[in-house]
Amino acid sequence: MDFAFDARTEELRAKLLAFMDEYVYPAEAVAEEQRAALASPWDTPAVVGELKAEARRQGLWNLFLPDAEYGAGLTNLQYAPLAEITGRSPHLAPTATNCAAPDTGNMEVLAQFGDERQKKQWLEPLLAGEIRSAFAMTEPEVASSDATNITTHIERDGDEYVITGRKWYISGAMNPDCKIFIVMGKTDPDGADIRRQQSMVLVPRDTPGVTVQRAMQVFGYEDHSHGGHAEVIFDHARVPVSNLIGEEGGGFAIAQARLGPGRIHHCMRLIGMAERAIELMCRRAVSRTAFGKALAQQGVVQNWIADARVTVEQLRLLVLKTAWLMDTVGNKGAHTEIQAIKIATPRAVVGILDRAIQLHGAGGVSQDFPLAELYASARTLMLADGPDEVHQRSLARRELKKYL
Structure with a gap:
């Protein structure tokens, strides 16, 4: 095992360290000041947009995504030291470089399992940093650490899926730029294989029946920089069957x-x-x-x-x-x-x-x-x-x- 940084990693590390010193650390206090003056605490401070523009200009963008067609094409070993650097300012640097969760995982899912329409409609604007997203799996009524326990129903009705359930600690959902949820629920709750009961569907935030109920605090913090963590209700929300990611039972x-x-x-x-x-x-x-x-x-x-x-x-x-x-x-x-x-x-x-x-x-x-x-x-x-x-x-x- 050779963990020495290769030339590309060294180049990106140097650029990222300089970006942190010159732009990110000074912006931490600015972001807090600007947030205090915003109409809503969930709105994004202007300095974050400035950081994103500068990061993109410097090529410090989508570093997490190994798929060279969509991201930087780095291996896990190449990206690891870069993620460490952004971790020094975890509430600002990952967002500034478009490497913040849950968007990163959602982009990986769409890049790997999404069809061409889904990639065009949702992956491309996420890659461009134009929208944010959320991943809705955790539920308050069950031990969600075992994903087979989830109770949200995804029932097929003709050419549509009907989603009913309650999720919480859905990261990013309070951000007004969050336009799409990846929702995990059961399409076959009585299936013999408990690991084939679940599916994932794309649910636009503005879908009738979707309600972002409240912000969930974490040790008293509302985590504005990540777009908060929300309780979300899905009350017979309907989406086209074409919003299924992958196949039924593949969730x-x-x-x-x-x-x-x-x-x-x-x-x-x-x-x-x-x-x-x-x-x-x-x-x-x-x-x-x-x-x-x-x-x-x-x-x-x-x-x-x-x-x-x-x-x-x-x-x-x-x-x-x-x-x-x-x-x-x-x-x-x-x-x-x-x-x-x-x-x-x-x-x-x-x-x-x-x-x-x-x-x-x-x-x-x-x-x-x-x-x-x-x-x-x-x-x-x-x-x-x-x-x-x-x-x-x-x-x-x-x-x-x-x-x-």
Whole structure:
């Protein structure tokens, strides 16, 4: 395994690092100021549009999509260090480069499974950053970590599907630019194969019967930068049968294909969050005095910083190995590693952010530093894309199978 950056990755890293320094970090405070003056908190601050235009001008656009016809054509190993960089400003940089979830996963689904009409109508404007999208799978009434539990009905009626169900924590749905939902529901609820009961359909936001009910908070944050997380009601919403993605019964397999790359993107961005936290810890430690000496001279603070560095280096190697395996043997061959990084990375980064908050005292939980919001994001990723315990259960079964 050779994890040295190739020439193209080095070029993009250099451009992206410069873009972050020159444009993204200065825009963080500007975006908050502009958002406070908007008519709706869900509207997009003007500076975000300026960042997107500049990123596109510099060729820092759709870096996540390996399909060269639609995206940058990078491998997972090439994209991983770029995702890490954008993770240092996770509420701004991914959006600025059109690499933000859930749009990334939705674009991957449309590129891989959509037909030509679906690509023309929805993928192309998403690739251009003209619209946003949402992925509607999670439901409040069932344990959605097991996708076979979902209860939303997708019933065929002639040339239409009728969708009825309740979803929540549907990321991006509060954004007025969100024009399309990919909805997962059951087309064959009584089917013998529980993994062939589900299908995915495209549901335009303005479809009669679709109601964005309310914004869901995450640790008290509404996550305006990502377009929020919404509760959405589908009350006999009708769409043409041609809005089916792939085939009936293919929803579970499509979801698994969607989540593999998404997990590695999340993990690399988490490492970027950890790097931002270490930087803030070090700056705080050398500039703050307590009990007669700089925090940097306190043994416990030195231990926190050293442990954080060791942890990040370990995580990065595991994620890069996973990216390399995904490129060489496919997602199925990298299943163990994908689950391992999904378990290890959020948990470890939450610990680093917790220490960084502690080092900043009251400032750590305030709006004057990004640490509290980063903590909320990282902690949420111990639930998103499947909670830790689901991945631990599956990983343990795979290990035990060798001995049975």
